[in-house]
Amino acid sequence: VTMAAIARHPDLASLAHAARAVGGPAIRNMATVGGNLFAPAPYGDFTVALLALDATVNIDDGELPIETFLAKRESNHAIITAVGFTFPAEGFRFLKVSRIKPKGVSVLSIAAVLEQAPDGTVSSARIALGCMADRPMRATAAEKALLGRTLTIDGIAPALAAAGDGTSPVTDPIASAWYRNEVLPVHLGRLLLG
Numbered sequence: 634v635t636m637a638a639i640a641r642h643p644d645l646a647s648l649a650h651a652a653r654a655v656g657g658p659a660i661r662n663m664a665t666v667g668g669n670l671f672a673p674a675p676y677g678d679f680t681v682a683l684l685a686l687d688a689t690v691n692i693d694d695g696e697l698p699i700e701t702f703l704a705k706r707e708s709n710h711a712i713i714t715a716v717g718f719t720f721p722a723e724g725f726r727f728l729k730v731s732r733i734k735p736k737g738v739s740v741l742s743i744a745a746v747l748e749q750a751p752d753g754t755v756s757s758a759r760i761a762l763g764c765m766a767d768r769p770m771r772a773t774a775a776e777k778a779l780l781g782r783t784l785t786i787d788g789i790a791p792a793l794a795a796a797g798d799g800t801s802p803v804t805d806p807i808a809s810a811w812y813r814n815e816v817l818p819v820h821l822g823r824l825l826l827g
């Protein structure tokens with residue numbers, strides 16, 4: 634399945650902006666979901682969205698949680714035949730940061746699935762980061778720090794302080810590891826505050 638096919642699929646409208654984050658139109662006509670799962674940083678933007686969505690990856694002999702798949706992807710010698718996920722009714726957010734718009738390579742990308750209680754506090758959070766390691770990773774410390782907090786400047790402050798925990802960003806011609814770590818809380822803050 635190509636990024637172009639996802640971007641134009643009527644049932645996947647909420648994911649279209651994540652698919653459109655991959656390259657320009659010519660790239661999206663060729664770039665597949667399967668290939669994106671293997672893309673090393675600074676690529677793999679769509680996989681960041683799939684990681685936040687807690688997708689499953691189907692290979693010949695079964696189904697793997699995407700996190701398990703990503704951790705061992707070098708040793709995968711099977712063909713991926715499907716990727717599955719349940720799209721939340723609301724609360725999915727995606728952001729790609731690049732220097733050249735609209736089709737530049739990522740400085741970083743962030744996807745999140747947030748659930749809020751009736752009082753507005755966060756009841757569950759799943760946050761995925763791209764370019765903050767050699768492959769998409771979870772921001773588990775930031776996720777924990779968001780629980781029970783409101784999505785306000787004060788409420789998200791502990792999550793932003795923890796955003797860089799466990800990261801080891803790539804350094805490439807787009808950005809240094811230092812720069813990526815410096816700007817991660819800024820962009821995570823923008824994503825969380827909407």
Ligand SMILES: Cc1cc2nc3c(=O)[nH]c(=O)nc-3n(C[C@H](O)[C@H](O)[C@H](O)COP(=O)(O)OP(=O)(O)OC[C@H]3O[C@@H](n4cnc5c(N)ncnc54)[C@H](O)[C@@H]3O)c2cc1C
Pocket residue numbers: 654655656657660663664665666667668669670671672675676677678679711712713714736737738739
């Ligand atoms: C100019 C340019 C711009 C780009 N911009 C972006 C960008 O902005 N964001 C981004 O994320 N990526 C970008 N890419 C990288 C790449 O195009 C995408 O990541 C794309 O989704 C990779 O998919 P593919 O089908 O091209 O994979 P391929 O490059 O064909 O394959 C990658 C690897 O995955 C394996 N593979 C592919 N499909 C399967 C499968 N179904 N089962 C098992 N193994 C499989 C292949 O064997 C190979 O080892 C860009 C590339 C170029 C050239």
